[in-house]
Amino acid sequence: MIYLDHAAxxxxxxxxxxxxxxxxxxxxxxxxxxxxxxxxxxxxxxxxRKTVADALGCEARQLFFTSCGTEADNWAVTxxxxxNRRLGRHIVTTAVEHSAVIESCRWMERQGYEVTYLAPxxxxxxxxxxxxAAVRPDTALVSVMLVNNELGNVFPxxxxxxxxxAKNPQTLxxxxxxxxxxxxxxxxxxxxxxxxxxxxxxxxxxxxIGALYIGPRVKNPRPLLAGGGQExxxxxxxxxxxxxxxxxxxxxxxxxxxxxxxxxxxxxxAYTVKRLTAIPDLKxxxxxxxxxxILSVSLVGWPSQNIVNDxxxxxxxxxxxxxxxxxxxSHVIGALKxxxxxxxxxxxxxxxxxxxxxxxxxxxDALLRHHDTRMPML
Ligand code: PLP
Numbered sequence: 001m002i003y004l005d006h007a008a009x010x011x012x013x014x015x016x017x018x019x020x021x022x023x024x025x026x027x028x029x030x031x032x033x034x035x036x037x038x039x040x041x042x043x044x045x046x047x048x049r050k051t052v053a054d055a056l057g058c059e060a061r062q063l064f065f066t067s068c069g070t071e072a073d074n075w076a077v078t079x080x081x082x083x084n085r086r087l088g089r090h091i092v093t094t095a096v097e098h099s100a101v102i103e104s105c106r107w108m109e110r111q112g113y114e115v116t117y118l119a120p121x122x123x124x125x126x127x128x129x130x131x132x133a134a135v136r137p138d139t140a141l142v143s144v145m146l147v148n149n150e151l152g153n154v155f156p157x158x159x160x161x162x163x164x165x166a167k168n169p170q171t172l173x174x175x176x177x178x179x180x181x182x183x184x185x186x187x188x189x190x191x192x193x194x195x196x197x198x199x200x201x202x203x204x205x206x207x208x209i210g211a212l213y214i215g216p217r218v219k220n221p222r223p224l225l226a227g228g229g230q231e232x233x234x235x236x237x238x239x240x241x242x243x244x245x246x247x248x249x250x251x252x253x254x255x256x257x258x259x260x261x262x263x264x265x266x267x268x269x270a271y272t273v274k275r276l277t278a279i280p281d282l283k284x285x286x287x288x289x290x291x292x293x294i295l296s297v298s299l300v301g302w303p304s305q306n307i308v309n310d311x312x313x314x315x316x317x318x319x320x321x322x323x324x325x326x327x328x329x330s331h332v333i334g335a336l337k338x339x340x341x342x343x344x345x346x347x348x349x350x351x352x353x354x355x356x357x358x359x360x361x362x363x364x365d366a367l368l369r370h371h372d373t374r375m376p377m378l
Contacts, residue, residue: 001315001316001317002315002316002317002359002362002363003317003352003355003359004316004317004318004349004350004351004355004359004360004363005317005318005319005348005349005350006202006293006350006351006352006355007149007150007179007202007293007294007319007348007350008319008350009201009202009207010201010202010203010204010205010352011204011352011354012204012205012206012246012250013204013250013253015249015253016204016205016206016246016249016250016253017246019245019246019248019249020206020242020243020245020246020249021242022245023041023044023241023242023245024242027040027041027044027241028041028241029041030238031045031230031238031239031241032228032230032238041241044241044245045239045241045244046060047248048244048245048247048248049063049065049244049248051248051251051252052198052211052247052248052251053213055181055182055251055254055255056181056187056188056196056198056211056213057186057187057188057189057190057191058187058188058189058196058213058215061232062188062213062214062215062216063211063212063213064211064212064213064214064231064232064234064235065209065210065211065231065235065239065240065244065247066209066210066211066212066224066235067208067209067210067240068199068207068208068209068210069098069100069176069178069197069198069199069202069210070098070100070210071210071224072197072198072199072210072211072212073098073100073101073104073174073176073197074100074104075212075224075235076143076174076176076195076197076212077091077101077104077105077108077141077143077174078104078108078222078224079195079214079218079221079222079224080140080141080143080172080174080194080195080218081108081113081140081141082221082222083140083172083218083219083220083221083222084140084141084170084171084172085140087137087138087139087140087170087171088136088137088138088139088140089112089113089114089138089140090113090114090115090116090136090138090139090140091105091108091113091114091115091116091139091140091141091142091143092115092116092118092131092134092135092139092141092142092143092144093105093115093116093117093118093141093142093143093144094117094118094119094120094126094131094144094145094155095117095118095119095120095331095335096120096124096126096145096148096150096151096153096331096332096335097143097144097145097176098145098149098176098178099331100176101143101145101174101176102117102331105117105143113140116134118130118131118134119335119337120153120335120336122336122337122338123153123287124148124151124153124285124286124287124332124336125153125155125287126144126153126155127156128156128159128160128163129163131144131160131163132160132163132164132167135164135167135168135171136168137168139168139171140171140172141171141172141173141174142160142164142171142172142173142174143173143174143175143176144157144160144173144174144175145175145176145177145178145179145180146175146176146177146179146180146184146186147177147179147180147183147184147290147291147294148179148294148332149178149179149294149332150294150296150330150332150333150348151285151286151287151290151294151296151332152179152286152287152290152291152293152294152295152296153286153287153290153291154180154184154289154290154291155175157173157175157186157191157192157193158186158190158191158192160173161173161191161192161193162192164192165192172194172195172217172218173192173193173194173195174193174194174195174196174197175191175193175195175196175197176197177196177197177198178197178198178199178202178210179202179291179293179294180291181198181199181202181203182203182251182254182255182258183203183262183265183291183292183293184262184291184292185262188213188215193213193215194214194215194217194218195212195213195214195215195218196212196213196215197210197211197212197213198210198211198213199211200243200246200247200250203250203251203254204250204253204254204352205243205246205247205249205250205251206242206243206246206247206250208240208243209240209243209244209246209247211247214234221234223235223236225237254353261353262292264353265292265293265351265352265353265355266292268292268351268355268356268357268360269290269292269293269295269351271357271360272295272349272351272360272364273295275360275361275364276295276297276364276367278364279299279364279367279368279371280371281299281300281301281302281371281376282297282298282299282300282367282371283297283298283300283342284296284297285297285298285333285336285338285342285346292351293350293351293352294348294349294350295348295349295350295351296333296346296347296348296349297346297347297349298338298342298343298344298345298346298347299345299347299367299370299371300341300342300345300378301341301344301345301376301377301378302345302370302371302374302376302377302378303344303345303377303378304320304344304345304346304347305320306370306374306377307320307345307347307367307370308320308347310366310370310374311363311366311367311370314366316362316363316366318347318348318349318363319347319348319350320346320347320348329343330343330346333346340378341378344378345378349363
């Protein structure tokens with residue numbers, strides 16, 4: 001199998017699965033238990049928290065484990081709005097956020113909030129000035145993702161943070177960094193966002209575990225789950241110890257010679273551009289300067305679901321837009337306002353550290369065969 005869908009999810013290395021198995025089978029204590037098995041698990045969870053926090057560039061006490069990136073996004077939006085409920089009922093976000101943010105904003109709209117969804121330029125970019133221009137005195141929250149999951153655009157978060165603190169210092173800034181964590185260099189300390197979402201399964205960790213960074217400007221954050229007081233009383237529920245162990249092990253593996261891995265992925269992306277642009281009717285949708293692991297293209301005129309099915313039958317996994325949208329047309333590609341022939345042929349390739357040029361060659365050959373043997377239908 002040739003797996004080119006690392007932005008959807010990633011394979012779990014054996015070392016990660018082993019770390020999880022050891023917790024499930026041997027170190028299965030509840031971190032709240034007061035005998036050695038539990039106390040040791042509590043100590044371990046805190047050391048795993050530190051591993052993830054170090055990679056994110058924050059203090060361990062600022063990192064809260066959640067059940068996934070989606071949960072962290074939901075929590076960030078509601079916590080920021082709660083803190084600023086007296087400031088106002090306006091949110092600024094983008095039309096290309098993951099649905100975890102978009103749907104949280106829609107929910108806030110049903111609670112009486114007004115939401116500005118900023119449209120991207122044709123290349124998927126949204127300049128910091130356009131984000132800042134949308135901010136008003138009553139803006140409670142600005143939520144802009146770090147890396148777009150379909151196009152790979154890197155959004156100017158540091159500039160947005162700087163501009164926001166000058167224009168409206170009370171407005172809180174959230175970034176969904178699920179596709180940026182360990183893919184583009186950043187640190188919670190220097191980025192300037194108040195809330196940062198990450199998820200394990202995009203970096204070789206298990207599904208079902210994410211985390212939210214909560215910075216010092218979020219005072220008394222509203223608890224997400226009430227109960228036994230885990231996660232500093234903010235997100236109760238017995239810790240998902242095996243998932244957390246897997247998350248930390250995945251971070252440990254990824255951060256080992258990370259720069260080398262990112263440089264390899266960037267070179268592979270450039271190689272992919274070269275191979276794919278040689279295919280007739282193929283158009284690049286991703287920007288030239290994007291995150292190293294994501295490349296969206298369109299085989300203009302050929303329906304993307306047919307391409308995904310055809311390549312899939314040859315053991316090549318690529319996605320038609322975001323896997324999270326299952327069959328529905330992608331709102332990200334839709335936001336680019338492309339002609340139907342172009343948007344209808346959009347597919348995404350995404351890489352991991354283990355992807356090779358031979359994988360790309362096989363995919364490029366299969367795409368060319370698809371072009372040459374199937375009728376365009378759009
Ligand atoms: N945000 C982005 C940008 C994503 O790509 C994803 C997953 O596709 C999520 C959030 C949701 O993360 P999770 O699958 O952990 O809920």
